[in-house]
Amino acid sequence: MALRNGPDEFGLVTRVMHWVMAILILVMLALGLRISSMEPGLSNLWLYGLHKTLGLTLLALVVLRILWHLASRPPAPIGPPGRMRLFVKTWHWTLYGLMIAVPISGWAGSSASGIDTVFAETFVVPPLVQPSERAEFVWFILHEIFAKTLLGMVIVHILAALRREMGGDGTLTRMLRGRA
Template structure:
């Protein structure tokens, strides 16, 4: 079992990063949707802290994944070049942009509240936005819009992977097993 990618297969590290991020992002979305309907209070404040901690986890993993792809480039796409490959490439780039921008906008919105932003209820991180109600509203609006775009992109990504698998091209198998 290869740790690195080859021109035709995904290595173990890429696959673990992919599926760990998928699980973490889906967990974050579920948690984010849950807390967006809550009024913050002492009994549920820990959920907000958990969301922030996991958000920093997403940000860390996406930076690691980008670094890993510099060391171990992804395999070439399956199938002939064309519009589908171009759309898939654009979708993957959008994933990277969103998975960086969403945690940063949440961090900025949390910073603008004036309340310490903490990881695991233990480490305070530097604020990245001035304390202001207008800044808080702006950054959390950006966070919400980008998250809705991410949800749509995830749905399209999953449907495209399923379509390709049903067509028998092996793309999904390659992300699960590493090779077709």
């Protein structure tokens, strides 16, 4: 079981990062949908703190994952040639872009609110923008748009992986076991 990616297989590091991030993203999207419908109060303030902590954790993980892909190139994709392969590659990079944009826009929105962004109830993270009601509104609208776009893309990503696996191409198997 190799840690690094090979020409035809995903290494353990890539697979662990993929599945940990997948689970955290699904948890974050569900938590975000829940807290967006709540009125902030003392009884639920911890959920906002948890959301911020997990969001900053995901931001760090996606940066690490991109750096890892530069150090240990993923194997070539199985399946579609030509334009479809370009589409899939663009889709994946758009997912990465959203995985960066969602937490940064949330962090900026929190900064604009004038309320500290605290990581793990311990560390105050520096603000990204100056407090401003207008900036808070804009950043949180962007955060919502990015998050809902990410949710839609994640659903399509899951369905496409299942469809391809049922078609027998081995892409999902490779992300689970390393090899198709």
